[in-house]
Amino acid sequence: MLTVKQQIEMVEDIRAFDVAKAARGALIPAEVMDRIWDGENRVLALREWRGLSQGRLAKSAGLSQSYLCEIEKGKNVSSRAAMALANALVVDVGDVLVGHAKGKPPNTLKDLLLNAPKSQEFADIMDKIYRDRKKGIRRRKRR
Numbered sequence: 001m002l003t004v005k006q007q008i009e010m011v012e013d014i015r016a017f018d019v020a021k022a023a024r025g026a027l028i029p030a031e032v033m034d035r036i037w038d039g040e041n042r043v044l045a046l047r048e049w050r051g052l053s054q055g056r057l058a059k060s061a062g063l064s065q066s067y068l069c070e071i072e073k074g075k076n077v078s079s080r081a082a083m084a085l086a087n088a089l090v091v092d093v094g095d096v097l098v099g100h101a102k103g104k105p106p107n108t109l110k111d112l113l114l115n116a117p118k119s120q121e122f123a124d125i126m127d128k129i130y131r132d133r134k135k136g137i138r139r140r141k142r143r
Contacts, residue, residue, distance in 0.1 A: 002130075010127075010129075010130040013130065014093075014133075028049070032045050041072050041073070041074065042095065042096060043077070043085060043089075044072040046089045046091060046095065046096070047089065050089055054069060054072070057085070057088055061085045061088040062084055063081055067081070077096065077097065079132055080128075080132060083129070
């Protein structure tokens with residue numbers, strides 16, 4: 001389990017990453033967010049917004065089309081697959097990974113974190129994302 005200091009550092013890293021990524025990407029249109037908040041699968045809604053076929057998105061993300069199909073039908077997405085999909089869709093990983101209660105979009109990062117599921121599974125997912133990002137940063141520094 002992560003200490004409070006590690007959790008704060010992780011949130012700061014995620015926020016910095018998301019801010020940097022948002023600078024190169026576009027905001028998700030309200031119509032797409034409405035579909036997601038109404039319960040539609042977020043990967044499906046984002047893929048259709050980008051105008052991509054399942055095959056093309058799967059290839060861009062380095063996933064099999066059958067796995068992408070399962071994700072769009074509700075299968076839990078791994079942290080690696082979520083990051084690959086986010087990169088291919090040019091959105092924040094949170095737009096692919098983190099769910100919201102139907103009809104209740106968060107107003108701030110704080111709201112998102114406070115309303116996140118309080119489970120070991122959520123903590124494990126966040127820990128994996130944190131470790132994967134740290135590995136990616138180390139790899140880039142070595143080059």
